Amino acid sequence: MRKIIWALAASAALFPAAAFAQSNIDGRVGKLESEMRAVQRKVFLGGAGQYLQPEVTRPDTPVQAGGVPATGAITDLTGRVTSLEEQMASMTNQIEQNGYKLRQLQDAFDAYKRATDAKLKTLASAPAPAPTPVTADDSLAGDTAPAPARPAPVKPVRGGTTAAKPVDTAATDTPAAAAGVVKPSTGNAAEDEYMYGYRLWAAKQYPQAEVQLKKVVADYPKSRRASYAQNLLGRAYLDEGKPSLASMAFYDNYKKMPDGERAPDSLYYLAQALMKLNKPADACKVYGELTDVYGGKITSQMKADVEKGRTAAKCK
Template identity: 25%
Template sequence: MPGRRLRPSLRLLGATAAIALIAVPSFAQTPMDDPLDARDAKRVDRMEKVVRELRDIVFKAQKTGAPVVVQPADTDARIAEQASRIADLEQTLTRLNGSLDAATHELDQTKRDNGALKAQLKALSDRLTADEQKAADAFAAAAQAGPPPPPEPPPQAADPKAAAADAFAKARQLMLSGDYDAAESAFSAYVTSYPDTPRTSEARYWWGKTLMVRGDSVKAAGAFIGAIRGWPQTAWAPDAVVELSRALTALKKPADACQTLGELERKYPKAPASVKTRAAVVRTQAKCG
């Protein structure tokens, strides 16, 4: 608390000092019937302290004549202590307010999340209900419609010979039209589907021709070997031998190519001139002796 300024006159100060000097000893030396308890003793000590401070003020004013500022140390200390406690309480309250704000924010976020989850659950429930209703409607419709009609009998199998002839004719037509990719697939399917028909060997021959056009010498050589197995006496057989020799030459097997060309002279001595001319070209490419 602020200090008090005293400007007493000399006469007033003298009277006050006299009263103080007389009162203090009288108060201190008065005998007491009962001993003081701890609380009363403290009160007496505080009163004596105040009297001493007043006496000092009076003496100082008499000597100097200057105003005196009184600063009660005990009151200032208590004020400072209370101010410190108030500051601590304010900090604690600030922390509590911050924690409360954070908890409130988390609670609001949780409420929003719960609301979104409830909306999703409701949407899923509605979809499930709709699906169940659709399934029930479909079941009811099926029950009203009665049992399904019996399956149609499978179509009767076509004549194998006629089917084979038709497949061969389609494959040959594809080759004549220049569609070698489709012709290769058609002849390959024919050989797989009809391995024992009278035209299977010829199909292998034409299959080998389409493979040579596509540059697949490995598969072509296998197709030609299957075509001339048994050395058939057909119009296409001598050309199949030449084509086999050409495939072997492309595969870097000139000895096998030359041996195959030697069989051409023995097995097909009456081969057409065009076939023999092509055989001579292959013989030169294979460097036959």
């Protein structure tokens, strides 16, 4: 009788433990189901809240033979729930990583789009070139033809008639002999002032061109033509036989406006001016600077000219 009482007491003690284990497992399973629904709402958008059955399922667990204690089934179920929790944590981590990568791709695309839009806007706002471009490297476009010679003066002669003074056609065929240089008037002040300086330089009127080009740089420092004017100022000095002043003008253009369109040209002509000053070693350094800073931007023709200059300077 005493043994029966002890057995009943042991059974009564096992019931609360089994009930507690069952309650714990039910809570974990309920949590997994809610997390799975949250994951499906995030991954399978538009699923209308429906639960999607997995394509890969866990193989059926072999049915244990009868007589196995109940605690073995609870232990197996606990292990399976633990495995599900680990898989859920791994899936959640993978989803977060994929979301982070998608955000990175979106940010990179947005940055590329902003840069492209800015470039297109810059190109759209650039002034259109005139229909008669010239080949001189210091003018992108414009009417740079020499101004027509003024009509030959006439003077009265005896008998009431007039006779025209013979015109020296050989002299009027060159820009240097032109009686005047016409200043353009297109409505773009910076462009007109620069083109006027360019025409003076093309007409070999170097002192007047130098004054005009300095004015362009001083009055329109933010214009794209400022780089052109400073470079052409150096060339005017160089053509006038003043390599020392030319070297300072070229260096100022590169130093003050390194992003200007004529900064590479100024480095090239700076080396040329240094050669005229008998400083081949310094010219080699300038050629090296030109290649290092603007190697990917200069034209193939300039690259060939640089190589010729390096050969003339005997650069190592």
